[in-house]
Amino acid sequence: MSYQAIGNKLAAGGTVILDGAIGTEILRRNVTWADHQLASRPEFVRGIHEDYIRAGADVISTNSFQLCRRALYNHFRDEVHRRQIGSTDLDDRANELLAASVRLAIEARAHAAAGRPVAVAAAITTLEWCFRPDLAPSPEQAKREYREIFQVVKDAGADLVLLETLNSISEARAALEVAKSLGLPCWTSFVCDERGRLFTGETMAEMVAALEPLGVDAILLNCAPPGDINAGMKELLPHARVATGAYPHIGRFDPPEWMFTDEYPPARYLQVASSWKQMGARILGGCCGTTPEHIAALADLRERPAQA
Numbered sequence: 442m443s444y445q446a447i448g449n450k451l452a453a454g455g456t457v458i459l460d461g462a463i464g465t466e467i468l469r470r471n472v473t474w475a476d477h478q479l480a481s482r483p484e485f486v487r488g489i490h491e492d493y494i495r496a497g498a499d500v501i502s503t504n505s506f507q508l509c510r511r512a513l514y515n516h517f518r519d520e521v522h523r524r525q526i527g528s529t530d531l532d533d534r535a536n537e538l539l540a541a542s543v544r545l546a547i548e549a550r551a552h553a554a555a556g557r558p559v560a561v562a563a564a565i566t567t568l569e570w571c572f573r574p575d576l577a578p579s580p581e582q583a584k585r586e587y588r589e590i591f592q593v594v595k596d597a598g599a600d601l602v603l604l605e606t607l608n609s610i611s612e613a614r615a616a617l618e619v620a621k622s623l624g625l626p627c628w629t630s631f632v633c634d635e636r637g638r639l640f641t642g643e644t645m646a647e648m649v650a651a652l653e654p655l656g657v658d659a660i661l662l663n664c665a666p667p668g669d670i671n672a673g674m675k676e677l678l679p680h681a682r683v684a685t686g687a688y689p690h691i692g693r694f695d696p697p698e699w700m701f702t703d704e705y706p707p708a709r710y711l712q713v714a715s716s717w718k719q720m721g722a723r724i725l726g727g728c729c730g731t732t733p734e735h736i737a738a739l740a741d742l743r744e745r746p747a748q749a
């Protein structure tokens with residue numbers, strides 16, 4: 442189990458480096474993001490994972506953003522419409538690509554980790570759009586869907602589940618309960634706003650109180666600009682007893698893709714991440730717009746004592 446080394450490190454107060462973006466990194470390398478490139482260009486995706494491992498990531502996350510049956514089905518009016526005009530493999534495609542995303546990360550580890558313990562995190566976001574908590578399915582429905590998704594990634598060999606860009610306590614709780622019932626270590630990561638609150642308006646204190654009793658292994662914030670993440674970390678850190686972390690995005694969302702900006706080159710990115718480490722965060726990485734160079738800059742933090 443590759444999670445054990447990471448879990449032990451966190452328990453001992455060590456710093457763990459998470460990887461950077463993969464969806465936007467595919468885009469930055471001038472390839473479209475269609476189908477996540479898992480089936481058509483597996484070596485390309487594997488190469489990005491390898492770059493993140495060589496940059497120093499201790500945990501790499503799969504290229505599986507919104508890879509679920511619901512996301513594919515949402516393009517159609519209803520089942521009849523889907524059967525009428527949809528591609529015939531849509532029932533199985535999401536799970537097959539999800540399993541492939543885990544396998545590619547495991548292969549990258551075998552090629553690039555050189556004996557270093559690297560954990561593969563299955564990156565799973567909300568069932569509906571990550572910035573729209575108002576669209577979330579009921580907790581009962583969410584549990585059914587997460588159970589299928591998590592079983593696929595567990596069978597494919599993921600070491601942990603990284604629930605990312607979460608937007609509400611209720612969906613996080615549903616997903617966390619399912620992950621723990623399957624015996625999977627589980628990190629939950631939330632998007633936050635400029636006040637340091639979840640997108641539902643719920644507070645960090647309320648979220649921590651709901652998730653820690655369920656056995657969450659770490660709580661992180663992600664996919665918001667560094668300033669908003671900073672506001673969130675200030676709210677989160679006084680309440681959390683489990684390990685905490687942060688991986689902001691840099692640039693701007695340009696639907697459906699990403700706009701890269703030069704606002705946070707690696708040296709400046711390291712500065713903001715260092716400030717969160719000083720505040721007590723133990724897991725640092727990157728979301729949309731970050732690159733292997735950003736993660737290489739963060740790798741410095743691993744060896745530094747927490748309170749310099």
Ligand SMILES: [Zn+2]
Nearest residue numbers: 664690728729
């Ligand atoms: Zn992001």
